[in-house]
Amino acid sequence: MILPIIGYGDAILKKEGEEIDKDYKDLDLLIENMFETMYEASGVGLAAPQINKSIRLFIVDASPFAEVEEGEEPDPMAEGLDGFKKIFINPIIEEESGEEWAFAEGCLSIPKIREDVFRKPTIKISYYDENWTFHEETYDGYAARIIQHEYDHVDGILFTDHLSPLKKRMIKKKLINISKGEVDVPYRMKFPLVKRRK
Numbered sequence: 001m002i003l004p005i006i007g008y009g010d011a012i013l014k015k016e017g018e019e020i021d022k023d024y025k026d027l028d029l030l031i032e033n034m035f036e037t038m039y040e041a042s043g044v045g046l047a048a049p050q051i052n053k054s055i056r057l058f059i060v061d062a063s064p065f066a067e068v069e070e071g072e073e074p075d076p077m078a079e080g081l082d083g084f085k086k087i088f089i090n091p092i093i094e095e096e097s098g099e100e101w102a103f104a105e106g107c108l109s110i111p112k113i114r115e116d117v118f119r120k121p122t123i124k125i126s127y128y129d130e131n132w133t134f135h136e137e138t139y140d141g142y143a144a145r146i147i148q149h150e151y152d153h154v155d156g157i158l159f160t161d162h163l164s165p166l167k168k169r170m171i172k173k174k175l176i177n178i179s180k181g182e183v184d185v186p187y188r189m190k191f192p193l194v195k196r197r198k
Contacts, residue, residue: 003037003051007191008110008158009179012049017056017154019090022132024055031087031130034059041187043108045146047153050109052190058150061085065142077141084143091127093151094136096120103145105159111185113174117162119148 006012020027030053038046038059047058066082068074098121106114122140125147129135139147149159160168160175177183181191 001033001036002040002188003033004188004190005037005041005046005050005108006052007178007181007183007189008160008175010190010192012052012054013109013153013158014156015049015054016156017047017049017054020055020057028130030057031059035061037187038108041108045150046108047150049153049156056090056154058088058091058154059086060088060143060146060150062143062146065146075142079141081142087130088125088147088150089128089130089132091125091147091151091154093123093125093148095124096122096148098122098140105145105149107149107159108187110158110160110175110178111183111189113160113171113178115159115163115167115171117149117159119145119162123148125151 030048034046034048034051037051038061044062044064045058045060048055062081062084065075065078066084096119100118100120102116102118104114105117121144122138123144124136124138126134126136152158160171163171179191179193181189181194
């Protein structure tokens with residue numbers, strides 16, 4: 001089932017998610033719905049707070065980064081991303097290392113805005129998968145970037161929180177318009193300042 005994605009300005013996006021356990025109700029169905037919702041919106045990651053669940057769960061499918069147009073050289077940062085599809089439950093980023101690099105990030109909850117965000121290139125993360133198997137893994141390049149972005153969501157952080165005060169001022173009106181639903185998106189969204197019809 002395709003779920004509405006929560007738009008910028010909703011309090012749930014600023015709230016730290018809670019850890020869950022194996023008894024979390026309908027977890028398999030939730031994960032299935034999250035993938036369906038993410039693919040419908042052409043995303044590469046989706047965190048539970050973005051579909052109105054304040055829990056520490058996010059999914060990624062970085063395969064689009066591995067696609068190469070005819071005549072183009074493969075991007076070394078996208079190495080190993082073909083079929084890179086994962087579920088992260090109760091994740092903890094244990095370590096971030098390397099020299100920060102900029103990449104124009106976007107977000108399904110903040111459509112039509114992309115801004116450079118600086119992040120460290122390598123992370124070590126521990127998490128449980130959908131079978132409750134524990135993992136501790138190291139990622140770099142785009143994989144690390146996508147994971148860091150989604151991990152921020154379960155900590156109540158948005159990519160816009162990483163921007164300079166000047167950048168934030170420059171996009172303030174666009175952010176307010178998103179909150180009001182004054183943005184054209186090709187997927188279902190729920191906007192905090194749109195009054196529901198009775």
